[in-house]
Amino acid sequence: MHKTLPLPPLTAIRVFEAVARHGSFTKAATELGMTQAAVSYQIKVLEDRVGAPLFLRRPRQIALTEVGQRLAPAVTQAFEQLSEAYVTARGGAQGTLVISTIATFASNWLARRLGSFQIAHPSLAVRLQTEPHLVDFSREEVDIGIRSGGGDWPGLAAHRLINADFTPMLSPSLAASIGGVKEPADLLRLPLLDPGDPWWAKWFMAANVPAEGLSSRPGASMGAQVYEGNAATAGQGVAILTPAFFAAELADGRLVQPFDLLCNDDQAYWLVYPETRRNSSKISAFRQWILGELAA
Amino acid sequence: MHKTLPLPPLTAIRVFEAVARHGSFTKAATELGMTQAAVSYQIKVLEDRVGAPLFLRRPRQIALTEVGQRLAPAVTQAFEQLSEAYVTARGGAQGTLVISTIATFASNWLARRLGSFQIAHPSLAVRLQTEPHLVDFSREEVDIGIRSGGGDWPGLAAHRLINADFTPMLSPSLAASIGGVKEPADLLRLPLLDPGDPWWAKWFMAANVPAEGLSSRPGASMGAQVYEGNAATAGQGVAILTPAFFAAELADGRLVQPFDLLCNDDQAYWLVYPETRRNSSKISAFRQWILGELAA
DNA sequence: TCTTATGCATCAAATGGCCTTATGTATGGT
DNA sequence: ACCATACATAAGGCCATTTGATGCATAAGA
Numbered sequence: 001m002h003k004t005l006p007l008p009p010l011t012a013i014r015v016f017e018a019v020a021r022h023g024s025f026t027k028a029a030t031e032l033g034m035t036q037a038a039v040s041y042q043i044k045v046l047e048d049r050v051g052a053p054l055f056l057r058r059p060r061q062i063a064l065t066e067v068g069q070r071l072a073p074a075v076t077q078a079f080e081q082l083s084e085a086y087v088t089a090r091g092g093a094q095g096t097l098v099i100s101t102i103a104t105f106a107s108n109w110l111a112r113r114l115g116s117f118q119i120a121h122p123s124l125a126v127r128l129q130t131e132p133h134l135v136d137f138s139r140e141e142v143d144i145g146i147r148s149g150g151g152d153w154p155g156l157a158a159h160r161l162i163n164a165d166f167t168p169m170l171s172p173s174l175a176a177s178i179g180g181v182k183e184p185a186d187l188l189r190l191p192l193l194d195p196g197d198p199w200w201a202k203w204f205m206a207a208n209v210p211a212e213g214l215s216s217r218p219g220a221s222m223g224a225q226v227y228e229g230n231a232a233t234a235g236q237g238v239a240i241l242t243p244a245f246f247a248a249e250l251a252d253g254r255l256v257q258p259f260d261l262l263c264n265d266d267q268a269y270w271l272v273y274p275e276t277r278r279n280s281s282k283i284s285a286f287r288q289w290i291l292g293e294l295a296a
Numbered sequence: 297m298h299k300t301l302p303l304p305p306l307t308a309i310r311v312f313e314a315v316a317r318h319g320s321f322t323k324a325a326t327e328l329g330m331t332q333a334a335v336s337y338q339i340k341v342l343e344d345r346v347g348a349p350l351f352l353r354r355p356r357q358i359a360l361t362e363v364g365q366r367l368a369p370a371v372t373q374a375f376e377q378l379s380e381a382y383v384t385a386r387g388g389a390q391g392t393l394v395i396s397t398i399a400t401f402a403s404n405w406l407a408r409r410l411g412s413f414q415i416a417h418p419s420l421a422v423r424l425q426t427e428p429h430l431v432d433f434s435r436e437e438v439d440i441g442i443r444s445g446g447g448d449w450p451g452l453a454a455h456r457l458i459n460a461d462f463t464p465m466l467s468p469s470l471a472a473s474i475g476g477v478k479e480p481a482d483l484l485r486l487p488l489l490d491p492g493d494p495w496w497a498k499w500f501m502a503a504n505v506p507a508e509g510l511s512s513r514p515g516a517s518m519g520a521q522v523y524e525g526n527a528a529t530a531g532q533g534v535a536i537l538t539p540a541f542f543a544a545e546l547a548d549g550r551l552v553q554p555f556d557l558l559c560n561d562d563q564a565y566w567l568v569y570p571e572t573r574r575n576s577s578k579i580s581a582f583r584q585w586i587l588g589e590l591a592a
Numbered sequence: 593t594c595t596t597a598t599g600c601a602t603c604a605a606a607t608g609g610c611c612t613t614a615t616g617t618a619t620g621g622t
Numbered sequence: 623a624c625c626a627t628a629c630a631t632a633a634g635g636c637c638a639t640t641t642g643a644t645g646c647a648t649a650a651g652a
Contacts, residue, residue: 004327005379007375007378010306011639014303025599026599026600032300034639035642036599037600037602037603038641041601041602041640045639050389051386051389051576053433057600057601059647059648060599061599067385067388067389070381070385071384074378074380074384077377080301082370082371082374084370085367085374086302086303086309086367088370089348090346139355305609320628321629332628332630333630341610355627355628356618356619356628357628358629
């Protein structure tokens with residue numbers, strides 16, 4: 001069993017420290033933002049607890065008694081240490097930003113842009129961890145999460161980043177191999193990457209192309225868009241991807257998006273964090289940065 | 297201007313310290329004598345102020361976050377220092393007993409008995425200061441006062457020690473020089489010490505002895521009983537004294553009290569101290585001792 | 593000496609921080 | 623599957639704390 005430390009009334013000792021430092025009830029009251037009456041009361045409380053007067057009440061000034069003189073320096077020191085630890089903790093809490101994200105978003109979107117955030121916030125260390133499951137902020141030391149879903153998580157603030165739209169993409173050379181992809185049905189003449197992905201069925205339905213038995217077609221389920229995207233870039237087949245994740249490939253021609261038709265299944269990628277921490281400076285810094293990036 | 301230290305909410309940080317030490321809200325609550333709900337509340341308050349979680353809530357146990365880990369040791373240390381200073385102050389407050397008394401009481405009563413008090417309380421240092429004026433406890437560092445008066449001082453507890461009775465005393469040899477002092481009027485045949493003292497007039501009146509022009513008789517006003525007592529012991533005259541102050545002289549025959557007639561003027565010697573400090577251990581120790589001495 | 597200003601003490605009244613009770617949620621052990 | 627453990631949450635009450643007004647003593651100034 002641990003013996004509990006005998007402690008003075010904390011409010012009172014805090015007031016005492018200020019009074020001892022100023023040598024005046026009134027000035028201490030000003031510093032502490034309270035009335036002189038309250039200071040007088042607290043000192044009396046502390047004197048009762050200590051069992052001895054701490055100040056001598058002289059006409060226009062007070063003086064520490066011997067007991068007070070011995071108490072004051074140690075108290076001041078203790079409060080200085082408390083204050084320093086507290087300030088450091090607040091500061092330290094701001095120093096590292098831990099982001100938990102899913103692999104696709106990290107590699108296809110975040111990785112290329114995170115540098116600009118770090119340049120804008122050189123004092124913030126960013127730790128990026130990719131995890132498959134949705135992080136539980138209450139039991140893991142994570143500041144910010146990026147997840148796909150419906151955007152409705154209790155207790156979490158969520159900002160929609162990008163919609164999980166999808167549309168077929170392929171390499172230009174693969175398209176040329178069949179003389180170009182002119183209409184949706186042309187795609188069926190090419191190998192589909194991960195044909196069992198429900199996105200394919202949805203997209204062909206939206207394109208008015210009857211496409212039966214997709215899941216029976218040969219192909220590998222790769223699971224993450226980054227891998228399918230790489231395979232598509234390499235000309236191994238047609239992938240159904242989220243354009244926002246492949247803006248660079250589309251821009252420089254490594255991939256082409258043959259049709260404007262976008263589908264989505266009401267999923268999106270979200271920036272999430274505990275509502276209670278909305279005003280944390282590092283969180284709002286990241287929020288502001290990422291929303292700005294998306295707007296650009 | 298002094299910059300005020302940024303401090304965490306003290307109640308909350310106090311709770312945090314206990315929780316960090318125990319690694320448990322519930323155990324901390326037990327130590328602090330409050331409910332687990334209150335602990336939970338305080339930790340939340342502190343986390344809001346710090347701007348970051350301090351604990352990770354794992355299923356059946358909690359763990360300090362990085363911020364918490366950095367905060368905890370410094371906080372524990374600060375509280376230990378506070379506690380030590382506080383305990384020392386309380387102890388130190390008990391270590392020295394300052395008595396402010398008038399000279400007569402000190403030399404005629406206290407001096408001979410104080411030793412037994414110090415033997416009974418070897419850890420208490422006694423500082424005896426004799427001052428003519430009534431000490432003001434609020435502006436001088438004094439624990440106990442001994443004064444004469446009516447016993448009615450606002451804010452002060454007062455215990456009647458001895459009545460300021462008075463009756464004539466003289467040395468046996470002086471009495472023998474006129475063939476013994478048989479009746480009050482015999483005294484007028486001897487020199488009176490300090491004949492102007494109003495006590496003489498009162499006593500002679502009570503003794504039914506007409507005694508006019510006392511103040512015109514030769515004699516020195518010595519002011520303090522101790523001096524008059526010495527003069528009387530030396531056979532220089534008759535003094536009017538308080539018997540309680542000369543018990544030793546009366547016992548061993550250096551002085552005799554020829555008549556039982558005692559007078560008093562409603563004055564007494566009192567033990568006084570601030571009412572608010574009634575329960576201070578050193579004060580109650582002294583009070584108990586001196587009242588016991590008087591009873592014996 | 594009289595007046596004014598300063599600084600702490602005291603009192604009654606209002607406030608709100610803090611605590612408790614009761615209950616919910618999640619999880620590990622049996 | 624059920625019970626025990628441990629933390630979170632909600633509602634309500636109490637008391638410590640604060641305030642505002644006033645008193646008192648004293649030092650400074652006229």
